[in-house]
Amino acid sequence: MGTSPVRENGETTGCDEDGRFRRVQYWAPCVFWTLGIALFSSDYFSAGSTQSIVRRLLSFAFPLMSDLTAHQIHMAIRKLAHVVTYGTLFSTYVMALGRSFKPWMSVNWHTFSFGILGTLVTACLDEWHQTFSSARTGTILDVGWDSLGILCFAAMWFCLAKRRIKVLEF
Template sequence: MFKKCMLLILKPLSFLPAILMMLVIFNFSAQTGDDSGNLSYTVSHKIVTFGNEVLQKNMEDWEIDEKAYEIEYPVRKLAHMTEYFILAVTVSLPFYVYGLRGFGLMIVAGLICVGFACGDEYHQSFVDGRGPSVKDVGIDSIGVFFGIMAVRICCWTFLAPGRMMERSRRRWERKRARQREREREMQRQRRRGR
């Protein structure tokens, strides 16, 4: 009884990470075009600087700046995919816990995440220096697909063996119960035959 009450309370809370991720994405989208561009450039600059140090390329500052500018666009789009990958994971896991699996999970979680991506792009149309982009929705959708697939693969890999063992145990118990019932019936028939 206690376990059922706890599950009843905790299951709805499993959607909290998805809501928090939606807030994070919304806040990133609320940044002006300049702020968003500067953030992408800063991240790109740190990536190039780190690569320069690790690979010991001895690049000049102007070369680092130039490389950071070159990779800024791919870094920005990879950030889009990563955000929506995480969103898809945080949306898919609770549905999986509630028992939604397979194609149904892909449809429901996919519609929620891609719908959010569309709404987010619409939201950007009201932000200074930003605008909606169908291309970004497509990029976000790629992240969503891989996030949902990651949940399906991980859950199937780690949870399916336990479920299969549980099903085998129940099947064995039912078989054993039928066998006991047959034995009892045979004993009853023997008693009647005496």
């Protein structure tokens, strides 16, 4: 591997193999997380498949729990998974975009905008993909849960950025 040309601030320009490898490293979490989402939207992780597992765990911890309560907890876990999964995907986009085009931890409105856009496109494609499965149902409501995750994690990023260092460029 060659040496990267270095800017005055010590950051590499990314014009050679080192820079390309670094960009792959920045985007790998985003790609792998998206592949994980595709796996979780398969029939193996449908509500019918996960319900029996959650029910067994709940019956072990709370033997007197009613079926209705167990079902409600199962649905809450699934919706929370949407929020956390897509919030995390948004975070991987923000980190990849921030590292690829700016110094480490540079977060600005462009980073947020493209992170939100990429995550929303993934959420819509995921729900569309589920409409082709007999065991899944793709709904716009789930995109709403995904969007809630994006907003929560965007607020977290905003607060962290304001608190740690001046990294937001308005």
